[in-house]
Amino acid sequence: MLIRIDPTSDTALYDQVAASVRAEMASGRLAAGDRLPVAREVAASLAINVHTVLKAYQNLRDEGLVDMRRGRGVVVTDAAASLVLLTEDIRALVGRAAALGLSPATLAALVKEITV
Amino acid sequence: MLIRIDPTSDTALYDQVAASVRAEMASGRLAAGDRLPVAREVAASLAINVHTVLKAYQNLRDEGLVDMRRGRGVVVTDAAASLVLLTEDIRALVGRAAALGLSPATLAALVKEITV
DNA sequence: ACCTATTTGTCCGTATGTATG
DNA sequence: CCATACATACGGACAAATAGG
Numbered sequence: 427m428l429i430r431i432d433p434t435s436d437t438a439l440y441d442q443v444a445a446s447v448r449a450e451m452a453s454g455r456l457a458a459g460d461r462l463p464v465a466r467e468v469a470a471s472l473a474i475n476v477h478t479v480l481k482a483y484q485n486l487r488d489e490g491l492v493d494m495r496r497g498r499g500v501v502v503t504d505a506a507a508s509l510v511l512l513t514e515d516i517r518a519l520v521g522r523a524a525a526l527g528l529s530p531a532t533l534a535a536l537v538k539e540i541t542v
Numbered sequence: 543m544l545i546r547i548d549p550t551s552d553t554a555l556y557d558q559v560a561a562s563v564r565a566e567m568a569s570g571r572l573a574a575g576d577r578l579p580v581a582r583e584v585a586a587s588l589a590i591n592v593h594t595v596l597k598a599y600q601n602l603r604d605e606g607l608v609d610m611r612r613g614r615g616v617v618v619t620d621a622a623a624s625l626v627l628l629t630e631d632i633r634a635l636v637g638r639a640a641a642l643g644l645s646p647a648t649l650a651a652l653v654k655e656i657t658v
Numbered sequence: 659a660c661c662t663a664t665t666t667g668t669c670c671g672t673a674t675g676t677a678t679g
Numbered sequence: 680c681c682a683t684a685c686a687t688a689c690g691g692a693c694a695a696a697t698a699g700g
Contacts, residue, residue, distance in 0.1 A: 438687065464665065475689050480666075488604070496666040497697030554668065580684065591670050596685075612685045613678030 427456065427463050431472055439474055443482035451491065451506040452513040462492060462500040543572065543579050547588055555590055559598035567607065567622040568629040578608060578616040 427450060431442040450456040465479040472479075483500050486492045490505045523533040543566060547558040566572040581595040588595075599616050602608045606621045639649040 440687085466665080477690085478688060481687090483666090494666065495697070496695060497664060499665060499697095556668085582684075593671090594669065597668095599685085610685065611678070612676060613683055615678095615684065 429463070429468055429472065431474070439478050440482040440485065443468070443472075443474075443479055444485050447482070447486060448491070448509065451502065451509045454510050456502055456506065458502050458504045458506055460502045462502070464499065545579070545584055545588065547590070555594050556597040556601065559584070559588075559590075559595055560601050563598070563602060564607070564625065567618065567625045570626050572618055572622065574618050574620045574622055576618045578618070580615065 427447075429443055429446045429450075431439055431446070433439075435442060437445075447456065447462065456462075462483065465483060466476050469476040469479045483492065483494060487494050487500075491503060491509070492506075493501045493503055520530050520533060523530070528536075543563075545559055545562045545566075547555055547562070549555075551558060553561075563572065563578065572578075578599065581599060582592050585592040585595045599608065599610060603610045603616075607619060607625070608622075609617045609619055611617075636646050636649060639646070644652075
């Protein structure tokens with residue numbers, strides 16, 4: 427499992443960690459049943475706090491992407507599979523946007539605006 | 543605003559705080575537009591940590607019951623009004639359960655089971 | 659049935675950032 | 680510019696659930 431963060435980014439660390447995990451799910455490298463690395467180890471390897479990693483994991487749990495249990499760890503749920511399908515749709519959308527001369531960034535802005 | 547906790551209870555402190563606020567909303571003592579007491583003061587008066595209160599508040603925000611903004615505080619949303627209505631339904635349900643010889647505790651267990 | 663290691667859950671304390679008024 | 684109050688991140692400690700020997 428590869429989790430990366432950019433300390434210079436202005437997005438919250440726990441959001442970066444969660445996004446990193448989601449990306450792994452979307453790519454299929456993390457599938458249902460797979461276990462996420464132990465929070466404390468992730469924190470150590472990224473040189474951030476355990477609480478920060480746990481908050482990321484808990485957010486993923488709130489999204490239904492993982493199950494968390496004491497002594498058992500964090501396990502990817504079936505919901506992660508739909509992320510893979512969603513990714514294909516997103517890619518297609520980005521492609522259509524690109525064909526229209528719209529960058530992924532502006533597309534993201536549009537999506538965000540509509541979501542809100 | 544009255545927020546009470548029972549240190550001897552086995553439910554998490556932040557859950558007790560959140561439940562206390564929800565009760566105020568359900569009773570109508572806290573209505574839309576009202577402001578929740580500052581987290582730091584609540585923590586001080588209950589002799590618990592600010593984070594514990596903030597976590598309770600953040601949970602309430604995730605439920606859509608309050609709005610939280612830096613420098614402005616925590617404000618009750620319109621969604622709180624529906625809590626009042628819901629309370630009436632709950633009371634009615636408890637009444638029907640009681641008529642059937644079921645205690646609120648067993649009713650709660652049933653509700654929980656169905657929810658899950 | 660017991661014990662131990664693992665791993666998340668909760669709580670505390672502190673510090674700094676940042677939007678609001 | 681200043682005070683307020685939540686947001687984020689760090690650090691540490693102990694509890695509780697799970698798994699495995």
